Each structure stands twice: as structure tokens, then as C-alpha cells.
Amino acid sequence: MASPAPLLDIRGLTKRFGDYVAVDGIDLALAAGEFFCLLGPSGCGKSTLLRMIAGFEPPSAGTIHLAGSDITALPPHRRPVNMMFQSYALFPHMSVAANIGYGLKGLNRVEAGARTLAMLRLVRLEGFGDRRPDTLSGGQRQRVALARALAREPNLLLLDEPLGALDRGLREETQGELRAIQRRLGTSFVVVTHDPEEAMMLADRIGVMERGRLVQVGPPAELYRRPVSRYVAGLLGDVNLIPGRAGPEAGEGVREVVTAHGRVRASSGASLAEGAEVVVAVRPESLVLGGEGLPATVDDAVFLGDRVRRSLTLPDGTVLRASAAPAGGLGAGGATSVRFDPADAVILPA
Amino acid sequence: MTVLTRSALILGLGFLYAPIAVLIVYSFNASNLVTVWGGLSTQWYAALFADGPLIAAAWVSLRVAILSSVIATALGTLAALAFERHGRFRGRSLLTGLVFGPMVMPEVMIGLSLLLMFIGIGLDRGIATIVIGHATFCTGFVAVVVSARLRGLDRSLEEAAADLGAGPWRVLTTVTLPLLTPAILAGALLAFTLSLDDLVIASFVSGPGATTLPMRLYSQVRLGVNPEINAASTLLVGLVSTAVLGASWLTARRTGDRP
Numbered sequence: 045m046a047s048p049a050p051l052l053d054i055r056g057l058t059k060r061f062g063d064y065v066a067v068d069g070i071d072l073a074l075a076a077g078e079f080f081c082l083l084g085p086s087g088c089g090k091s092t093l094l095r096m097i098a099g100f101e102p103p104s105a106g107t108i109h110l111a112g113s114d115i116t117a118l119p120p121h122r123r124p125v126n127m128m129f130q131s132y133a134l135f136p137h138m139s140v141a142a143n144i145g146y147g148l149k150g151l152n153r154v155e156a157g158a159r160t161l162a163m164l165r166l167v168r169l170e171g172f173g174d175r176r177p178d179t180l181s182g183g184q185r186q187r188v189a190l191a192r193a194l195a196r197e198p199n200l201l202l203l204d205e206p207l208g209a210l211d212r213g214l215r216e217e218t219q220g221e222l223r224a225i226q227r228r229l230g231t232s233f234v235v236v237t238h239d240p241e242e243a244m245m246l247a248d249r250i251g252v253m254e255r256g257r258l259v260q261v262g263p264p265a266e267l268y269r270r271p272v273s274r275y276v277a278g279l280l281g282d283v284n285l286i287p288g289r290a291g292p293e294a295g296e297g298v299r300e301v302v303t304a305h306g307r308v309r310a311s312s313g314a315s316l317a318e319g320a321e322v323v324v325a326v327r328p329e330s331l332v333l334g335g336e337g338l339p340a341t342v343d344d345a346v347f348l349g350d351r352v353r354r355s356l357t358l359p360d361g362t363v364l365r366a367s368a369a370p371a372g373g374l375g376a377g378g379a380t381s382v383r384f385d386p387a388d389a390v391i392l393p394a
Numbered sequence: 395m396t397v398l399t400r401s402a403l404i405l406g407l408g409f410l411y412a413p414i415a416v417l418i419v420y421s422f423n424a425s426n427l428v429t430v431w432g433g434l435s436t437q438w439y440a441a442l443f444a445d446g447p448l449i450a451a452a453w454v455s456l457r458v459a460i461l462s463s464v465i466a467t468a469l470g471t472l473a474a475l476a477f478e479r480h481g482r483f484r485g486r487s488l489l490t491g492l493v494f495g496p497m498v499m500p501e502v503m504i505g506l507s508l509l510l511m512f513i514g515i516g517l518d519r520g521i522a523t524i525v526i527g528h529a530t531f532c533t534g535f536v537a538v539v540v541s542a543r544l545r546g547l548d549r550s551l552e553e554a555a556a557d558l559g560a561g562p563w564r565v566l567t568t569v570t571l572p573l574l575t576p577a578i579l580a581g582a583l584l585a586f587t588l589s590l591d592d593l594v595i596a597s598f599v600s601g602p603g604a605t606t607l608p609m610r611l612y613s614q615v616r617l618g619v620n621p622e623i624n625a626a627s628t629l630l631v632g633l634v635s636t637a638v639l640g641a642s643w644l645t646a647r648r649t650g651d652r653p
Contacts, residue, residue: 127553127554133548196558
């Protein structure tokens with residue numbers, strides 16, 4: 045089955061500021077209707093990438109195609125994409141309705157008025173049309189910014205840290221709302237965020253950026269279970285790293301790792317030479333106590349309601365965190381063993 | 395506030411403003427002698443408005459100030475936009491220096507060089523040459539005020555407008571200029587005041603029939619101070635302070651561009 049042509053197709057996109065490479069040869073294809081998150085720490089180039097798609101930064105190299113046509117050289121006002129700014133960038137000298145209607149110059153007055161009203165309804169701000177932005181709360185301003193960016197019915201909406209300025213409770217509520225609006229309109233969203241939890245909550249696919257490069261792209265579950273590096277593994281949640289050396293293959297996609305306390309089996313992602321220094325990455329909930337495994341001592345156990353978190357130490361001092369359903373009591377203290385299913389552990393370069 | 399700081403404040407303000415206060419008080423003096431107090435009177439204001447040449451000079455000053463501040467505001471705003479919104483073009487530093495230069499150059503030098511230029515190109519001296527001279531040095535002041543505001547303006551506002559399909563001209567007229575209006579008006583008031591105050595440059599480049607108010611007052615004082623001058627000066631002080639207060643109010647006013 046031939047996959048449909050991507051809505052957004054980025055090839056070899058690079059941005060240099062003098063000697064500094066902010067974005068380094070990014071390839072990325074986005075399907076229509078997809079919710080994509082660019083995740084990374086500040087300064088990783090994710091905002092620069094977004095600004096290049098919007099047209100505010102001319103790329104140093106590479107191309108951007110939108111719906112089949114090359115938009116690399118188009119100025120921002122000729123691109124059929126819209127952007128929601130981190131600061132919201134609402135025009136302070138215009139009413140809410142004038143802000144939302146700013147991009148509707150091509151429509152006649154009646155159509156523009158109707159579209160503005162529909163947008164106000166979409167973000168549940170009916171009756172706020174005559175207000176000035178500075179009389180609104182942070183959450184309301186955020187919704188006006190979203191309505192303004194969506195008013196032109198773009199195929200692709202870019203959102204730069206859309207929830208960054210909201211406080212915690214409001215942020216979680218707004219995440220759900222953002223996702224509902226995206227589902228309803230079928231618009232492709234590209235969200236830039238530094239918050240892994242937010243990315244997992246929102247996105248169909250996440251692209252993790254590190255120092256100007258896209259290090260891994262995939263659905264949240266894939267990134268969580270099969271990270272390609274220690275960096276990605278640590279970014280998406282708590283992870284245990286057990287050092288060792290790569291051993292021989294032990295079946296389909298599984299190989300042995302020789303640790304200080306014996307051999308373990310784990311899934312091998314990248315091809316690694318035998319004897320190479322590696323780490324085995326295991327999520328806390330994948331560690332199982334007891335049975336045949338690595339010798340370990342339980343140092344501490346904390347009851348957290350839905351789970352028990354245990355802190356374990358291997359004989360060489362490596363500390364592991366295990367998390368399990370609270371069946372069978374706490375079982376704190378004492379020697380035990382720890383094991384994991386090879387399918388739940390992944391071998392990564394050290 | 396301690397006694398020390400309070401007295402320092404009073405002394406400082408006194409040092410700056412006592413002469414002007416004396417001038418204002420003596421403009422209401424009934425006596426013919428400038429230095430002798432003879433009771434309260436507004437006769438010198440009446441005399442002032444009956445003084446034909448002085449009123450004519452005031453009109454010249456007003457026309458020069460309005461024309462030159464309009465020109466300086468337009469040029470200064472354009473210069474500020476070029477400095478702050480058009481990146482690093484060739485000759486940017488040179489242009490910056492050239493615009494701000496006249497602010498720090500001695501006025502005598504500006505006046506002299508303008509005079510030489512006007513003679514060189516054969517331009518008849520009069521109101522037009524004073525307007526050109528004033529616009530020259532006021533442009534820098536407007537550029538400074540407008541640049542400061544532009545630097546403080548969130549760039550993403552203009553980017554958002556462009557993102558919503560507005561071409562450069564629409565961005566400028568519907569977003570940038572409306573948000574700059576307080577700074578542009580403040581710059582215009584500043585230019586107006588500077589032009590109204592100027593004596594040196596006007597003296598160099600004026601011609602017959604184009605005597606500004608400061609020139610008129612100065613030449614009268616050389617023949618002897620009379621209380622009428624006090625009255626004229628008081629009105630001038632009032633006008634200038636109103637303009638300066640208006641300018642600082644416009645500059646300080648919150649315009650709500652913060653998120």
C-alpha cells in the first residue's frame with residue numbers, strides 16, 4: 045500500500061548562526077491530521093526549526109515542502125501555515141475579535157464576522173469579542189491566541205510552547221482541550237515543548253531533539269519502550285541503567301550482556317560489536333523481584349498507593365529503582381534477586 | 395526622608411529652578427524697573443500682546459517649530475525603523491553615527507556649517523533654512539526616542555501579523571506604527587520644544603524677515619531688560635514645560651504590549 049504524500053516534508057534542513065549550528069540536517073515528514081511534538085531541552089534547536097517552517101528564519105540549507113509545493117523561499121505572509129507564539133503575541137491595541145479577525149482580510153465582512161464568532165465559540169470565549177487582551181486572564185489569552193492562529197483554517201498549525209505560561213492545573217485541562225480541538229478540526233499540529241509528560245500526553249508522534257539533531261522519532265510508547273540512546277531513555281521517564289559488555293546474540297533481536305554479576309538478556313536495537321561497552325536500560329516497572337536473576341539487596345520500600353517503589357542495590361553498588369503493584373506487602377530489607385523480560389529491556393551504547 | 399536628603403533636594407531644585415521662579419514672579423511686577431517690586435499686575439502681558447514685532451517673531455517660531463518637528467519626526471521614525479528592524483545592512487554604523495552626530499556636535503558648528511552650505515548652494519535664507527536647520531538636529535532626538543520604544547517592542551507581534559498573512563506594509567501600518575504612536579508623539583513634542591528654544595542655529599541661518607522669538611528676545615535684552623521680556627519668557631517656559639511633560643507622559647504610559 046502506497047503511503048499518501050506527506051503534508052509537510054522537510055529535507056536536510058540546516059540553520060547556522062555563524063559557526064554555531066542550531067539545526068543540523070533535519071529530515072522529517074508529517075502526515076495530514078497528525079499531532080507531532082518536538083521535544084528537547086532549551087537551546088536544542090526546536091524553536092529554530094519551528095521558526096524556519098513558519099518562515100521567520102531562512103534556512104542555511106535544505107528544503108521545506110508543504111502539500112507538495114516548495115515553500116522554502118516563501119516569506120511568512122505567503123505561507124499557508126500559522127503559528128501560535130509562546131508569548132501569544134496578541135495585538136494589545138485591538139479587541140479580541142479584531143485580533144482573531146486580523147488574518148481574515150481575504151474574506152468579506154460578513155464571512156469574516158461569522159468566522160470570528162465561530163472561533164470564539166470553538167475556544168469557549170463567546171461574549172469576549174469586545175474585550176482588550178490585557179483584560180483577560182492568562183488562560184483566556186492563550187485561547188484567543190489559538191483561535192487567531194486557527195482562524196485562517198491552516199493545514200498546519202505550529203505551536204511554540206503553547207502551555208508554557210499556564211500554571212499546572214490549567215495546563216493539564218488545556219492539554220485535553222488542545223487535543224480535542226485538533227481531533228475535531230483535523231489540522232496537523234506541530235508543538236514545541238520541553239516537557240516530556242506534555243509531549244506524551246499530546247502527541248501521536250514525538251521527535252526528540254538534541255543539539256540540533258532529531259535523535260529519535262516515533263509514537264510515545266515506542267520512544268518509551270525502545271529508546272535509541274540513554275538521553276532519550278532518561279528524558280521520557282525514570283530508567284535503570286545496568287552497565288556491561290555486549291555478548292553474543294541470543295535469538296531474534298535479543299542478545300546477551302555480560303554484567304559484573306552475571307549474564308542478562310535484553311533487546312538489541314542498534315548493531316553493536318561484541319565486547320562493546322553498553323548499558324541495559326530497564327524501566328522501574330519492568331524489574332521483577334525474586335527468581336533467577338541478578339543478586340540484589342532491597343534498601344528501601346515506599347508505599348505509594350497504586351504501587352510500591354523499591355530501591356535496590358547490586359553488589360557492585362549500582363542502585364536500581366523498581367516499581368510494582370503493592371500485592372504481597374512491602375517486603376523491605378534483605379537479599380533477593382532481580383530479573384526482567386528481555387522484551388522489556390533494551391541495550392544502549394554506554 | 396531625613397533632614398539631610400530633604401535639604402539637599404530643596405537646595406538642588408532651588409539651584410535649578412530659582413532663576414526661573416524669579417523670572418515668573420517679576421513678570422507680574424507692576425514696576426517699570428525689572429529689579430524693583432512694585433505690586434502685582436498683568437500689564438506686561440497686555441503690553442506683550444500689543445508688541446507687533448514680538449508677536450510676529452512668536453508666529454515665526456511657531457511655524458518653524460511645527461514644520462521642523464513634522465519633518466524631524468518623519469525622518470527620525472524612518473531612521474529608527476531602519477536601525478532596529480532591518481538587520482545589519484551596509485553602512486548601518488555610519489548612518490547611526492550620522493543621525494546621532496548633530497545631537498552632540500556644538501550648535502555653533504552646526505549653525506556655521508549649515509550657513510556655509512546654504513550660501514554654497516545659493517538658497518535664500520529665511521524660514522525655510524531655519525526649518526531645515528532645526529529638522530537636522532531634531533531628527534536624532536526623535537530617532538533616539540523611537541528606537542528605544544522599538545527595542546522594547548515584542549518582535550513576535552510583528553511576526554504574528556506577518557504569519558496571519560499581512561505583507562510588510564500592512565504590518566507596519568496596523569501593528570508597528572500604532573504601537574509606536576506614543577513614542578512618535580513624544581519625539582515630535584521633543585523636536586517641537588528644541589526648535590522653539592533654539593537661538594544659536596536660528597541666528598546663523600535666518601535671513602531678513604525671519605526672526606524667531608528667542609532671537610527677538612535676545613536682541614531686546616541687549617538693549618536693556620524690560621518686564622515685557624519676563625512675560626514673554628514666562629509664556630515660553632509654560633509652553634515648553636507643557637510639551638516636555640506631555641512627552642514624558644507619553645513615553646512612560648503603559649501601552650499593554652506585555653503578555
